[in-house]
Amino acid sequence: MKPIDRFVNFLLDKPSDGRVSRQEFLELTGRGLAVGTVGSVLIACDKKPESTASAVGTTDTPSGPVPKLPATSPPATVPSDPAKPIELEQIKAKTEQQEAPTPSPLPADQRVGYAVVGLGHLTLNQILPAFGAAKKSKVVALVSGSPEKLQKVAAQYGIKKESCYSYADYDKLRDNKEVQAIYIVLPNGMHAEYTIRGAQAGKHILCEKPMANTAAECQAMIDACQKASRKLMIAYRIQYEPHHKIVREMVQKEQFGKVKSILANNGQNSDNPDHWRFKKALAGGGSLPDVGLYCINTIRYVLGEEPSEVTGYVHSTPNDPRFTEVEEQVNWLMKFPSGVQACCATSYGHHDDKNYKVLADKGWIKMDPAFPYKGLKLATSQAQGKQNQETQHEISDQDQFATEIDHFSECILDNKTPFTPGEEGLQDQKIIEAIYQSAREGRPVKLAVVEKKDAFRGPEPTA
Ligand code: NAD
Numbered sequence: 001m002k003p004i005d006r007f008v009n010f011l012l013d014k015p016s017d018g019r020v021s022r023q024e025f026l027e028l029t030g031r032g033l034a035v036g037t038v039g040s041v042l043i044a045c046d047k048k049p050e051s052t053a054s055a056v057g058t059t060d061t062p063s064g065p066v067p068k069l070p071a072t073s074p075p076a077t078v079p080s081d082p083a084k085p086i087e088l089e090q091i092k093a094k095t096e097q098q099e100a101p102t103p104s105p106l107p108a109d110q111r112v113g114y115a116v117v118g119l120g121h122l123t124l125n126q127i128l129p130a131f132g133a134a135k136k137s138k139v140v141a142l143v144s145g146s147p148e149k150l151q152k153v154a155a156q157y158g159i160k161k162e163s164c165y166s167y168a169d170y171d172k173l174r175d176n177k178e179v180q181a182i183y184i185v186l187p188n189g190m191h192a193e194y195t196i197r198g199a200q201a202g203k204h205i206l207c208e209k210p211m212a213n214t215a216a217e218c219q220a221m222i223d224a225c226q227k228a229s230r231k232l233m234i235a236y237r238i239q240y241e242p243h244h245k246i247v248r249e250m251v252q253k254e255q256f257g258k259v260k261s262i263l264a265n266n267g268q269n270s271d272n273p274d275h276w277r278f279k280k281a282l283a284g285g286g287s288l289p290d291v292g293l294y295c296i297n298t299i300r301y302v303l304g305e306e307p308s309e310v311t312g313y314v315h316s317t318p319n320d321p322r323f324t325e326v327e328e329q330v331n332w333l334m335k336f337p338s339g340v341q342a343c344c345a346t347s348y349g350h351h352d353d354k355n356y357k358v359l360a361d362k363g364w365i366k367m368d369p370a371f372p373y374k375g376l377k378l379a380t381s382q383a384q385g386k387q388n389q390e391t392q393h394e395i396s397d398q399d400q401f402a403t404e405i406d407h408f409s410e411c412i413l414d415n416k417t418p419f420t421p422g423e424e425g426l427q428d429q430k431i432i433e434a435i436y437q438s439a440r441e442g443r444p445v446k447l448a449v450v451e452k453k454d455a456f457r458g459p460e461p462t463a
Contacts, residue, residue: 074088074089075089076088076089082104082106082107082110083104084104085101085102085103085104086102086104087101087102088102103135104135105134105135105136106135106136108138111134111135111136111137111138111409112136112137112138112180112181112408112409112412112413113138113139113140113141113178113179113180113181114131114137114138114139114140114141114179114180114181114182114183114206114405115139115140115141115142115143115163115165115173115176115179115181115182115183115203116128116139116141116142116143116182116183116185117143117144117170117182117183117184117185117186117194117198118143118144118184118185118186118187119142119144119146119149119150119153120185122185122208123185124153126373126401127183127185127401127405128153128156128157130399130400130401130402130405131157131402131405132402133399133402134402134405134406134409135402135406136406136409136410136413137402137405137406137408137409139157139159140159140160140163140176140178140179141159141163141164141165141173141176141178141179142154142157142159142163142164142165143164143165143166143167143169143170143173144164144165144166144167145166145167147166150164150166151164163176163178163179170194170197170198170201171197171200171201173198173201173203174201174202174203179203180203180204180412181203181204181205181206181408181409181412182194182198182201182203182204182205182206183206183207183208183235183405184198184205184206184207184208185208186208187276187277187282187283188210188212188213188282188283188284188289188290189212189213189276189281189282189283189284190282191207191208191210191211191212191217191221192212192213192217192218192220192221195207195212195221195224195225195232196220196221196224198230199221199224199225199227199228199230199232200224200228202228202230203230204230204231204232204408204412205221205225205230205231205232205233206233206235206405206408207221207232207233207234207235207422207425208234208235209234209235209236209293209297209425209428210284210289210290210293210425210428210429210432211234211422211425211426211428211429212284212425212429213281213283213284213285213289214284214429214433215426215429215430215433218422218425218426218429219426221422222421222422222423222426225422231408231411231412231417231418231421232418232421232422233407233408233411233418233419233420233421233422234420234421234422234424234425235401235404235420236297236301236404236420236424236425237400237401237403237404238294238297238298238301238370238371238400239297239301239419239420239457240400240403240404240407240419240461241376241398241400241403242395242396242398243367243370243376243377243378243393243395244298244301244302244367244370244376246378246393246395247302247358247365247367247378248301248302248304250358250365250380251302251303251358251360251365252303252304254360255363256358256360256361256362256363256364256365256380256382257360257361257362257363258360258361259303259338259340259358259359259360260339260340260341260359260360260361261340261341261342261343261359262299262302262303262340262341262342262343262356262357262358262359263342263343263344263356263357263359264294264295264298264299264342264343264344264345264355264356264357264370265295265344265345265346265353265354265355265356266291266292266294266295266346266353266354266370266371267287267291267292267329267345267346267347267348267349267350267352267353267354268291268347268348268350268351268352268353268354269348269349269350269351269352270322270348271322272322273321273322273324277290277326277348278322278323278324278325278326279325279326280325280326283326285326285327285432285436286316286323286326286327286328286330286348287326287327287328287329287330287346287347287348288314288327288330288346288432288435288436289429289432290348291346291348291354291371292330292332292344292345292346292432293428293432294354294370294371295342295344295345295346295356296334296344296428296431296432297424297428298356298370298371299334299342299344299356300427300428302358303336303338303340304453304454305336305337305338305340305450305453306336306337306427306447306449306450306455307334307335307336307342307431307447308335308336308337308446308447308449309334309335309444309445309446309447310332310333310334310335310431310434310435310438310444310445310447311332311333311438311443311444311445312330312331312332312333312434312435312436312437312438312439313330313331313332313439314327314329314330314436314439315327315328315329315330316328316329317349320349322348323348328347328348328349329345329346329347329348329349329350330345330346330347330435330439331343331344331345332344332345332435332438332439334431337449337451354368354369354370354371354372355367355368355369355370355371356368356370362382362383363380363381363382363383364380364381365378365379365380366378366379366380366381373400373401374397374400375397376395376397377392378392378393378395379391379392379393380393407419407461410461410462411458416458416459417458417459418458419457419458419459419460419461420457420458421456421457421458423456424456424457426456427455427456430447431447434447
């Protein structure tokens with residue numbers, strides 16, 4: 001029996017030798033023999049089985065071409081598991097770059113609620129917008145010293161009036177059940193106090209880098225969070241970023257051979273001597289703990305190793321009002337037990353430059369720029385026959401803050417140790433202090449030898 005005959009029998013409720021397949025139905029509707037959705041045709045069929053012509057034809061529009069409308073919605077797989085993405089139909093050929101899975105954000109009532117403390121540059125430009133891209137996290141409270149700023153930002157991000165706090169009211173976060181975690185985005189010298197008070201208020205703590213001004217403060221923060229059974233993570237966004245993760249894999253799999261040296265630089269010309277970044281009590285130091293820290297932390301992450309010795313040199317331009325309390329620039333060397341030597345530079349006095357290069361015995365890996373919020377670039381080089389082949393790796397940017405915040409939320413939801421816990425921040429602080437000591441004493445300073453790989457990190461983040 002032809003498909004058209006089976007279809008007419010189907011509408012007349014006559015037994016046929018087979019069902020009308022979806023393909024046949026689409027072919028028929030495509031030829032203008034039926035209009036509307038499957039549902040509407042079946043309703044027409046139920047009501048008027050005798051008027052086949054009007055059901056399959058067009059009683060309202062007896063003449064003229066029938067518009068060819070899609071007969072069904074595009075197919076989609078909708079899993080009931082909230083963590084699994086909805087799968088849409090493929091549009092692109094297999095030869096084309098395929099789409100990433102659709103995002104699968106948690107329902108709003110299941111996300112971790114954050115209070116963000118400090119409404120300065122980083123919070124307003126990066127962190128609050130990043131919550132819009134986050135899938136497991138939401139901002140539910142704000143803490144600021146400025147009532148006007150609080151009011152304006154709360155309105156922008158839909159925060160309730162009663163969830164806006166002054167610094168004096170910070171401890172009242174304890175009573176806000178919507179707040180599970182506190183994100184501390186204050187000057188470095190305030191991180192320890194606000195972490196300790198936040199943990200005592202029963203909240204998990206995500207703290208901006210550098211962790212604190214001294215190793216003793218870092219240890220006190222770890223102890224306070226442990227005592228309160230709260231999680232502590234340092235916001236090292238680079239360790240949650242895809243370019244750097246690929247570099248780490250290339251290095252650890254020795255894709256370009258054994259690493260010999262790493263050259264790293266992170267600096268920018270900073271102004272305004274009145275800013276807290278130039279005050280020792282609030283900043284802890286100058287360019288080294290602020291931007292130089294990225295060189296230390298990223299090199300440790302890429303190698304998975306800890307330096308056993310450092311040598312440092314510090315210089316500040318004489319009579320420059322910016323550098324009366326903190327240093328302008330630092331150059332330092334880190335020696336690793338594997339034999340890798342890392343040569344690093346940081347400054348508040350030179351033009352913006354943020355990059356590193358891994359020199360291995362069969363090739364090199366270059367990240368330039370390496371440390372901005374977006375636009376990172378990864379290049380590699382190795383010999384191909386008689387030529388050196390340089391490759392630019394095209395990797396899409398991700399919102400580094402959203403990825404990092406969601407990792408912490410996942411740790412809270414699944415009761416896991418963060419990949420960059422307080423111990424990771426403490427280790428960086430010990431290295432910073434050793435570099436300053438070396439510069440002061442004019443000699444290399446040894447650090448405790450750490451045999452274990454990734455000794456201070458938690459389990460690797462999921463994708
Ligand atoms: P900022 O000066 O723009 O903001 C700091 C906020 O703290 C302001 O809202 C300020 O009003 C408030 N504050 C409260 N008490 C203060 C006091 N006594 N003195 C000065 N300010 C006070 O600074 P920022 O650039 O947003 O940096 C905040 C933190 O974030 C720092 O620890 C910094 O190292 C870190 N940070 C991290 C990144 C990153 O990429 N992860 C980038 C920038 C800054």
